[in-house]
Amino acid sequence: MVATILTLRLTTMVHQLRREWWRALVLIAGAIWIIALLPSVAFASKELAFRAVDVRMDAYTAIVTVFMVGWAVVPILVAGLDDSLDPSRFASLGIGARRIMPGLTVSAFLTIPAIFFLMTLFAFSTSWILEGGDxxxxxxxxxxxxxxAMILSARVSVMWIARLLQSRRSREIAFIATLIGIFLLAPLASIVVADGLETILEYDATPILDSIRLTPIGAPIGAAGAAALGHWSAVWWRLALSAGWVVLLWLAWRVNVEYVLVHPVSRGGGTKAREDSMLATARRVERRAARRAQRWPRREGPAMVGPQAMQAFRAVTAVRARAVRYWFSDPRYLAAILSVAVFPVLFFFLVYPAFGSPVAVILAVPVMLAGTIGWGRHNDIAYDSTALWIDVVAGKLGRAVMWGKATATMVWAVPIVIAGAVAAIAVSGRPGLTPGVIGACFGVLGTSLGVSAVTSVVLPYRAPAPGENPFSAQVGSVGAGLLAQLISSMAAWIVAAPVVLPLVAALLWNPAWGWVGLVTGTGTGFAALVLGVRWAGSLYDRKSGRLVAAVS
Amino acid sequence: MPPNGTALALRGLYKHFGSTIAVDGIDLDVPTGSLYGMVGPNGAGKTTTLSMATGLLTPDAGSVLVHSIDLWAEPEKAKPLLGVLPDGLRTFDRLTGAELISYTGLLRGMDPATIESRRDDLLAALDLEVYSRVLVTDFSAGMMKKVSLACALVHAPRVLVLDEPFEAVDPVSAGAIRRILSAFVDSGGTVIMSSHVMALVERVCDHVAIVGNGRILAHGSLDEVRGGTDLEERFVSLVGDAGERRDLTWLRQS
Incomplete structure (x- = not known):
């Protein structure tokens, strides 16, 4: 069975490389990048070999903790990274978890990241060689x-979170828990800001690292340290602790594999009966437009323009209403909303210690948040693939469709970004910079949404279908996904960077620049969004006959 | 130019996927007011052809004329004339049945009052009223077909392109769909539909085209194509019988 599953894994990989040869280039580039990293790993472990045991232990504990968190969190954050075998595909074969688990386990260990970490951890172990063979x-x-533990925690976190997002009740719980988590981070951030990270590191780092070594995450390093100091009794319980942890993770994974084997993908959105809100929304929007037209007779209301413009107007309304529906009912989109905050928070805690000016780092967080939200839409056409054919056969509606989707994102993005900006200004204690921050946020949100609109049409890559695990990569899409993510993020950076300049000026020289930033940021953001959506719309019309095949 | 009174004209349609030629030069004239059946074995290129005829798949070569309007050159003029039911594409499932019909109507630019009355007519005619307030995600395959058909009809198109409209539909609903299509054709509308079921095509359609290996093998009125025998015999003689009849002796329950 192990051999069968490994062959299956290999065969799907060969098939996908044969279909799209350039994916091999992405694979090779990844492998070269990893090989290029190895000398620095070897250098670091050689350096550490000559340091005192407790210094070595602290360094390795910090590194391994980051690795562990990375393995558990990154596959959830970066959609489409996880291309492991999906156990639910074995459901129809009537094979129990007991028989497929060995194969799944071995194939989870035979991935490029796993091999890289194998070499890295081996290199780390060599720095204990001077203390003796034992x-x-x-x-x-x-x-x-x-x-x-790293590899298994990736499997466990991906599968459990996907399972959590399946039912309405647990979706709501996850949503609320995440919000509470974000609110708890704010006081933590203000403690960091108030005390300065250096003092925290100086006084608290060692006890923190010590206590991490008492947990399964740091226990293996504690074991090596204890062995070096000759405390062999401490070695055994630490190794036993981490071995127990591995077994526990494996069992948690297995429980979930057992679950998906007998619970086929349920796409149920709950059986709540609803009235036709699509039509109600259209009526409301048209009444409002008619009132506007009455109040300002010179500005043409939608009722006075031609049938083409009327169709576009109604299509925008319909697409927006539909998109708002999926934002709040589709696990894949809920996962996207929940994960937007994570990158800015990670940025804060990783970059903050490196820079001397904390205010700049704090104020960068909401700007990052805006950029993450905008960039996150770079594969929206593929995520929304099930509606694509309806939109395409209804006419030449590219602009209306793209505009409807973009405005639906803004429905939740604008309040979140404003809340983030206000929170950051409150933490930084620089209310004078408010206009600059708001301007930069809107500028970055608009430009990145505009860029994403274009790349979602130009470079769509297969996304999980509704009801599938929101974090899984589709067979054959990892390379295309990485390429599209690289290009869209670079484009977003390039387009969004100038928008932030007035905020930088306000921070460095004169807060009055903030008002300039408010005007230019909001203006540029709006203009970039409109231009991006228009361009994306005409590309959509031109490519419509290829888009359906590309994403479904 | 296609002859007068042609609702849908396919001209030299060609499509390949990698080294597989899916559609290899298809020419077809669907006369206005006809109910045209398209039959063919699995993988003959029916769905690919109908996708190219509806704007869902860009042809490598060839053109599609809907009442003399080039679909791929002027989609904004041709698409309003078409009602489309594709096969094998998943449909957006977070709306209720009623909402999905309204959504399609709004995309077509119809005003809400018209949409509402037609939506209720369609739900009643296709026996979907009970499910109108249920999310599409909880629909069965047959209900899905019916609501997609309602979406294809809501803007009262002149030409209906339906890929496997009767698949997974129960006999009562199939009867309702047949009546709707006949009335539509009698009033001057045009339907082209694909199917695997010969008996159904013989019963419903007045014209038929047999497709095999991406080409039209025979086409014309039902009687012309049948040529005295029944459609199934003609079909098998054109596309060829299964190569080797091998008995699956191991399947016998002793």
Whole structure:
């Protein structure tokens, strides 16, 4: 069975490479990048080999903790990174979890990241070799246990979160829990700002790292350290702790594999009966437009323009109403909303210690948030693939469709970005910079949404279909996805960078620049959004006959 | 130019996927007021052809004329004339049945009052009233077909292009769909539909085209194509019988 599953994994990979040869280039580039990283890993571990045992332990504990968190979190954040075998595909074969688990386990360990981390952790273990062969053996065993824990925690976190987002009740709980988590981060951030990270590192880092070594995450390193100091009794319980943790993770994964094997993908959105809100929304919007037209007779209301413009107007309304519906009922989109905050928060905690000027870092967070939201829409056509054929056969509606989607995103994005900006200004204690921050946020939101509109039409890549695991990559889409993500993020950076300049000027020289930023940022954001959507719309019309095939 | 009174004209349609030629030069004239059946074995290129005829798939070569308007050159003029029911594409499932029909109507630029009355007519005619307030995601395959058909009809198109409209539909609903299509054709509308079921095509359609390996093997009025025998015999003689009749002896329950 192990061989069968490995062959299956390999065959799908060969098939996908044969279909799209350039994916091989992406694979090779990834492999070269990883190989290029290895010398620095080897150098670091050689350097550490000559340091005192506790320094070595602290360094490795910090590194391995970051690795662990990365393995558990990154596959959830970066959609489409997880291209492991989806166990639910075995459901119809009537094979129990007991028989497929060994194969799934082995194939989870045979991925490029897993092999890279295998080499890295091996290199780390070699820095204990001077203490003697037995210490090295303990370090190596600990390293391999860490590797197993990393790989398994990726599987467990992806599958459990996907399962959590399936039912309405647990979706709501997850949503609220995430919001509470974000609100809890704010006081943490203000403590960091108030005390300065250096003081925290100086006084608190060692006890924090010490206590991490008492948990399964740091226990393997503690074991190596204890072996180096000759405390062999401490070695055994630490190794046993991390081995127990690995077994626990494996069992948690297995429980979930058992679950998906007997619970086929349910697409149920709950059986709540509803009135036709599509028509009600259209009526409301048209009444409002008619009132506007009455009040300002010179500005033409939609009722006075030609049938083409009328169709476009009604199509925008309909697409927006539909998009608002999927934003709040489709697990894939809910996952996207929940994950927008994570990158800015990570940015804050990783970049903050490196820079001298904390205000700049704090104020960058809401701007990052705006950019993350906008960039996150770069594959929207593929995510919304099930509606594509209806939109395409209804006429030449590219602009209306793209505008409807963009405005639906703004329905939730604008309040969140404003809230983020207000929170950041409150934490930074610089209310004078409010206009600059708001301007930069709107500018970045508009430009990145505009860029995303274009790239979603130009470079769509297969996304999970509704009801599928929102974090899984589609077979054969990892390379295309990475390419599209790279290009869209670079384009968003290039277009959005100038928008932030007035905020930088306000921060460095004179807060009055903030007012300039408010005007230019809002203006540029709006203009970029309109231009991006218009361009995306005409590309959509031109490519419509190829888009359906590309995403479904 | 297609002859006068042609509702849908396919000219030299060609499409390949990699090294597989899916549609290999299809020419077809669908006369106005006809109910045209398209039959063919699995993989013959029916869905590919109908996708190219409705704007869902760009042809490598060839053109599509809907009442003499070039679909791929002037989609904004041709698409309003078409009502489309595709096969094998998933439909957006977070709307209720009623909302999906309204959504299509709004995309077509219809005013809400007209949409509402037609939506209720369609839900009643296709026996979907009970499910009008249920999300499409909870629909069965047959209900899905019916609501998609309602979406194709809501803007009262002149030409209906239906890919497997009767698949997974129960006999009562199939009867309702047949009546709707006949009335539509009698009033001057045109239907082209694909199907695997010969008996159904013989019963419903007045014209038929047999497709095999991406080409039209025979086309014309039902009697012309049948040529005295029944459609199934003619079909099998054109596309060829299964190569080798091998008995699956191991399947016998002793």
């Amino acid at each position: 210490v090295f053996a303990v370090a190596l065993a600990g390293g391999m246990l860490s590797l197993a």
